[in-house]
Amino acid sequence: MTNAELIQEIEALKAELAQKDTKIAYLIEQFRLAQQKRFGKSSEGDPGQGELFNEVEELTAPVEEPVVQTIEYQRKKATRKPLPKDLPRERVVHDIEDKTCDCCGGELHQMGEDISEKLEFIPAQVKVIEHVRPKYSCRHCEQTDTVVSIKQAPVANSPIPKGYATPSLLSQIMTSKYQYGLPLYRQEAMFKQYGITLSRKTMADWMMRCATLFKPLYDRLHELILLESVIHADETTVNVVKEDKSTCYMWLYATDKLVIYDYHRSRSACCVVDFLQGYDGYLQVDGYQAYEQTEAILVGCWAHARRKFKETEIAQGKTKSGKVSWALNQIQKLYGIEKAIKDKTPQEKYVARQQKSLPVLNEFKIWLDKSALQVPPKTAMGKAIGYCLNQWSKLIVYVQDGQLSIDNNRAERAIKPFVIGRKNWLFSHTPNGAQASAMLYSLIETAKANGLTPYDYVTYCLEQLSSAETDIDNLLPWAVKAKLT
Numbered sequence: 001m002t003n004a005e006l007i008q009e010i011e012a013l014k015a016e017l018a019q020k021d022t023k024i025a026y027l028i029e030q031f032r033l034a035q036q037k038r039f040g041k042s043s044e045g046d047p048g049q050g051e052l053f054n055e056v057e058e059l060t061a062p063v064e065e066p067v068v069q070t071i072e073y074q075r076k077k078a079t080r081k082p083l084p085k086d087l088p089r090e091r092v093v094h095d096i097e098d099k100t101c102d103c104c105g106g107e108l109h110q111m112g113e114d115i116s117e118k119l120e121f122i123p124a125q126v127k128v129i130e131h132v133r134p135k136y137s138c139r140h141c142e143q144t145d146t147v148v149s150i151k152q153a154p155v156a157n158s159p160i161p162k163g164y165a166t167p168s169l170l171s172q173i174m175t176s177k178y179q180y181g182l183p184l185y186r187q188e189a190m191f192k193q194y195g196i197t198l199s200r201k202t203m204a205d206w207m208m209r210c211a212t213l214f215k216p217l218y219d220r221l222h223e224l225i226l227l228e229s230v231i232h233a234d235e236t237t238v239n240v241v242k243e244d245k246s247t248c249y250m251w252l253y254a255t256d257k258l259v260i261y262d263y264h265r266s267r268s269a270c271c272v273v274d275f276l277q278g279y280d281g282y283l284q285v286d287g288y289q290a291y292e293q294t295e296a297i298l299v300g301c302w303a304h305a306r307r308k309f310k311e312t313e314i315a316q317g318k319t320k321s322g323k324v325s326w327a328l329n330q331i332q333k334l335y336g337i338e339k340a341i342k343d344k345t346p347q348e349k350y351v352a353r354q355q356k357s358l359p360v361l362n363e364f365k366i367w368l369d370k371s372a373l374q375v376p377p378k379t380a381m382g383k384a385i386g387y388c389l390n391q392w393s394k395l396i397v398y399v400q401d402g403q404l405s406i407d408n409n410r411a412e413r414a415i416k417p418f419v420i421g422r423k424n425w426l427f428s429h430t431p432n433g434a435q436a437s438a439m440l441y442s443l444i445e446t447a448k449a450n451g452l453t454p455y456d457y458v459t460y461c462l463e464q465l466s467s468a469e470t471d472i473d474n475l476l477p478w479a480v481k482a483k484l485t
Contacts, residue, residue, distance in 0.1 A: 083117055090120075126194050129166065131156055157466035160209055167462035170210055173203050175455045178440045179448075181421035204433070211436035213465045218260075218439045220472045221446060222275075225258045230282040230299075230403050232411035233291065235267060236419055240434050248431075250438060251275065254414040257478070259445035261418065261438035265431070269293035282401070284408045287391050300394030303407035306331045308384035315380035323371060324381060330364045338406050346402030353399040361396055368392070414445055450477035456484045 099108045136151045159167055176182040184200035191198040225231060235251045243265060251262040251271055264271040269290040276283070276294050283296035286304045309327045316324065334357055341352045368388055375382045388395065398404040418441055447457040460480055464470050473479060 083119060124172075126191075126196060159213060159462045159466050160206060163206070165206055167459045167466070170206055170462055171455050171458040174207060174210060174440055174458055175444065177207070178421065178437065179417070179444050179454050181417075207440065208432065208436050210462065211439045213462065214439050214443055216472050217461065217465075217475055218442055220476070221258055221260055221442060224476075225253055225255060225260055226277060226279050228255045228258070228281065230284065231255060231276075231279070231296075232284045232405075232408050232414070233272065234286070234408065234411035234415050235288070236415055236422075238263070238422065238434060240265075240431055243431055248434065250415075250418055250434070252411055252415040252418070254411050254445075254449075256410075257446070257449050259414045259442060259449055261441045261445075263431070263434045263438040282397075282404060284405060284411070286408060287387065287394075297397065298394045299397045299404055299408075300391045301408035302331060302334060302395060302398075303409055303412075305384075305388050305391065305395060308380075308387050312380040312384050323375070324384075326367070327364075327384070330360060330367075333360050334406060344402075349402035350400075353402070357399050361399065364388075365392065414449075417441070417445060447477055450481060452477055452481060452484060460484060 100106065101108060133153050133155070137148050142148050155161075159165065159170055173184075173187060176187055177184060184203045187203065188198060188200045232254045233252065235249050237247050238250045240248045248263070248265050249267045249271070251264060253260045253262065253275065262271070262275050267288075267290065269292075272290055273293050276296060278295055280295045281297065282299050283291060283294060284299040284301065285291045286301050291298055306328065309324055309331070312324045313328070337352065337356045337360075341349050344352065368385055372382075372385050372389060375385060377383070377386055398406050421441075443458065443461070444454040447454040457477065457480060460483070461475050464475055
């Protein structure tokens, strides 16, 4: 073998070894990420976010000496919040019998009193309401006419005609499942302890019929959300037994006061395009490609970008590079600015972001472009950098309008109740059931977003919808709020 051939073979072996080293490093990263997902804590927050960066200290510190900041925390003493003033109160006086002085025998007078409050729980009560409709007829006609006229009050309005479910019972079942994630089979057992046989099939049928009643209100909420200037969107899976697809999706659209769920058999772009109906306002989303097909102005999510770098930090373990720390620090700066302007007006937020956030973003973009040439794209770090570069045009949109948020956490908060409920009831049985769930979740989460107690709101709406003529706008949460508070 000649020297040239030997050198060529050595170079080939080096290349093969480097390729294997890269593959081993990738597998180690994937193993660490899998361990974190299974056993680690899910929080991505950084301690002291928004407090780690003080521009004055940072700019005046000598360049040659690294600035080491120590964050000190003082644990706050736990204080018990007072019980609500509007709760019913029962006064129990623990008085003494002997009201004479032990020293001189004189009569004691009351100089004050100590009051301590205890919270008593009264278990739910179930009762039967008998609707009595007396019948009246004429005695004279009874003796002279073959056909006797009978007068009687009309049947009272009911959400489910000929059924024995009242608005309060239906609201209890609905909020138990869709607000607190209590499956119908558990509610069946709960009612049984009161001696009431109420099958899950009956309750499921009631929920379907309630969804039919709520359809006009749901459609009105849909119309209203499309009038908003900013919408947050997200989607998650749902298992529907009687669908021909193994995985279906629940889409979520949210603003500060509106939350709409929309069930579909797929995750295709037509789902969001059909729902938005040509909406051209701001749509804040993650990086899913389906949203690109809409006419909306897409706004990126820095929480997703940060999550990629947090995963890199986990994947790299103790050998993590300075790049991931630098990237996370830059993102923390952006969140620190947001924390400082949280209570400002949209115009004030816009000015602050132009002055403070934009320089950080420009510096971050330069670093991303440079790092993309240095980091293999298939590593966790490469994927994090690639995500930011692919989403960059959307990630910087939030600095252009003070109405916008730095991330899509509004949608993630809104979709969380459904995800938690799904862990309890696992699946929907039919597509119609999934669509009904979408409507009922929408009503409950919208009620919560407007500061209403969902049970009270649902009860009131069912009472009004039982009537033949109901103005849907009078059932919107902000129209009902004054009546329920």
